[in-house]
Amino acid sequence: MTNNILTIAKKTIDLESKAIAHLSKLIDSNFEKAVTCILNTKGRVIITGIGKSATIATKIVATLNSTGTPAIFMHAADAIHGDLGVIQKDDVVICISKSGNTPEIKVLIPFIKKNNNPIIAITGNIESFLGLQADYTLNTYVEKEACPNNLAPTTSTTAQLVMGDALSVTLLELKKFSNHDFAKYHPGGALGKRLYLRVSDLVEKNNAPKVYTNTNIKDTLLEISDKRLGATVVLDQKELVGFITDGDIRRMLNNSDDFLSLTAKDIMSTKPKVIQYDAMAIEALQIMEDHNISQLIAIDKKDSYKGIIHLHDLMKEGVF
Incomplete structure (x- = not known):
């Protein structure tokens, strides 16, 4: 029993670590253009998604905000039921979806494009509706989920999270965001006090x-x-x-x-x-x-x- 538990855990970690390693091979000029787009915007970064992708979106929002890039989470389902007004004229929108073909995303994208907001897709399917409609597409394709049934979002959400970290850290370094800047956004707790x-x-x-x-x-x-x-x-x-x-x-x-x-x-x-x-x-x-x-x-x-x-x-x- 114990050996089986440890084997499953190690297999999960090994599978996800290989998927992350492969992610670096999927980085292309779209990533550079997406970063440049965010750097040049006078607005904020609006990040949206549905299901587990929405959960990942909230974490990326938190990372961006804490490293000097103003960001807001907008749930894709809520957006098409009244929250679309969150998006302002100069905002950049990041849509996160493994399949890129979820109904909410398909409804949402045309409204965003109508207002001429740049769209950055983080998707595991660059040939999907989202992948083809976005201005810049960041590929987070994974071969399979860690779930033995290949159903529960595990490896795919890890890849989304890592891509979000790659965006955040790149923006941080290009903005020359220092530890003193970091302290301004983290005044509470032991971390802030150290700074x-x-x-x-x-x-x-x-x-x-x-x-x-x-x-x-x-x-x-x-x-x-x-x-x-x-x-x-x-x-x-x-x-x-x-x-x-x-x-x-x-x-x-x-x-x-x-x-x-x-x-x-x-x-x-x-x-x-x-x-x-x-x-x-x-x-x-x-x-x-x-x-x-x-x-x-x-x-x-x-x-x-x-x-x-x-x-x-x-x-x-x-x-x-």
Whole structure:
């Protein structure tokens, strides 16, 4: 039973992966023209389909929107019952259909052509009604579905999805869509925070613990405890000269019997890791991971002390 389950799963994946590999051979000048058409349009991309193709259409719409190409989903059945008004004068329409001959698509296409909107077909049958009526046809032919009855849309919808990704990524690169642009469209969640959250956003919420080179151990401990960041910087007047962590305190207690006579200068590390106050928070995480530490000192461009960023800050914000 187990072997049979694994065999079916592997067979499905193998069949679909071969279909995707074959897809690259079907890319031709129509793809280039379709991309150019979308790049040059002053309107949006309207994507439509029926059945499982409609489900794929919604995902492609989401990908386009998140990568800088405005897109809207329009269900083919709803379009011919009142939603056709979604399509505006300068919009490009992408129709997705495996057969290219579904009744809804056959009714819909003439109305779109009447309004002179460019039509891009994503179909597994380039000789179909849709394939022949479209201005640009992207071939997503697959030999067979992963379904043993060759009925349930599986391999064909995977091919449609991959073709949509190929369009989205090509448009993204040609538009020089950067990670900063990406952040504008993804402000929420961990992904967005990795792209826009800065060290300053976190440091300004924290206390800024500090002691001086001649501060005694008791007051140093109180400062670390009071500011709740597990560390404090050591200043010589206004100059940053050292750093003391909980670990330094523990090592001091373990190695010295007369620790009450010590000062901050005696136990501080003199080469602490720092980061610019306006750096990205993800950069702070990278430094922490590289050096196996949990705190970083934030400084400005004049090397002035601004505060401490802690690993817990990054975890709380979902960056880590």
